[in-house]
Amino acid sequence: MAIEITLPRFGRTMEQATILAVHVRSGQKVTKGQVLADLETDKATMEMESPAEGFIGALLAEPGMTLPVDTPLFVLTEDSRPIDPSLLDKLRGQVAAARQTVLEETPAPLHPVRPTDPADMESEPLAKVRSAVGPIEAIRAFQTSHQPLPAQLKPGMRIPLSRWQIIIAEKMLASKRQIPCFYLNLRADVTELTALRETNNRTTSRNLSYNDFLLKALAVSLQRYPVMTGRLAADAIELPEHIDVGLAIAAEHGLVAPVLRAVEKMTLPEITSATEELLTRARQNALRPEDLEGGCCTISNLGSCGIDSFIPIVIPGQTSILGVGRITEQWVPDGRDMKIRKFMTLTLSVDHRVANGADAAQFLDYVKKQIEHPQTLLEQT
DSSP states (O other): OEEEEEOOOOSTTOOEEEEEEEOOOTTOEEOTTOEEEEEEOSSOEEEEEOSSSEEEEEEOOOTTOEEETTOEEEEEESSSSOOOHHHHHHHHHHHHHHHHHHHHOOOOOOOOOOOOOHHHHHHSOOOOOOOOOOHHHHHHHHHTOOOOOGGGOOTTOOOOOOHHHHHHHHHHHHHHHHOOEEEEEEEEEOHHHHHHHHHHHHHSSSOOOHHHHHHHHHHHHHHHSGGGGOEEETTEEEOOSSOOEEEOEEETTEEEOOEESOGGGOOHHHHHHHHHHHHHHHHTTOOOGGGGSOOSEEEEEOGGGTOOOOOOOOOTTOSEEEEEEEEEEEEEEETTEEEEEEEEEEEEEEETTTOOHHHHHHHHHHHHHHHHSHHHHHHOO
8 A cells, every 4th residue: 555645734834845855765664753854844944754654665756846735745655566657657747736836836925924823833943044945946936037127116016026036035044044254345456457358358359347357366266265165064164176156147037146167267268158158048047957056156246336345145055255346446646646546346255154264365365466467367278
């Protein structure tokens, strides 16, 4: 006999949950009360236990999936004999349909926050918030987000949050709650950078952006200070083999930060090509799930919006994020004369669990030196 084990309702307000981890494999014998999976609800992280003894006949869901209550997750059998294929097909179809419902659901209108029900608190103890949105769910949420254009907004309107906005909000809240950040800022003299960029774009067919130079400067600096690429993993800091850097992009359907891979191996023209491809796919809602995975640092540039400086929020799973302000002009002494120089403010937000102030300060100073000597970046292969 086969028993369907469905996603349980841990609290009266619970409607769905995300699978964080699965602790059993197909064919494994389990006992009653054994933990099968970790689930994240809208309030806590919970352990899902087996309701009976038996064998895991089938795994119907994977980590990263967000599913509604009562969706079948496992099939439990009395012995290890194969399950009827028609039953498996039926259950897998139910999971696929339930998953699609979650991805396409329209968020409910905003309501005032109500007090927490004591009964819910008893059944859902507080737990550490963890980001559990898988890359596939994130991509689909981004692609299906349809918000009113700025010109369509009017005073008094009520704008429902898209699934993508909800995902971003959850990640930013998790970052502010979990990541103890410190912040560094300095001004870099980009007079030579602006001149070199103008000359290059006037004399060659490949136009270089300021972000291209910044991405290259980050890659060079991260190679010199590898602790800034680290990722916290339990009781260790893991350093990646390659330097992957994200770039925050304001697309039509919301903010997204796709990742450029192995930037340390790229020349400036190659970075330009890779960036242009990501920009095009982001604006066409054609990003792939792998485009949002990984990364050790992200660049967020608001200079084109006229912003002098700002403090960006570290993306969960990354070590830092660099906020870039606009280029301004200032008179500076030059012997007995005064000259106009161009400056850009850089603000670095850093996860203090991974890097200390001295490491981050030296790293940011090295980034500054790189963009103040842009010819070196242009010549590097």
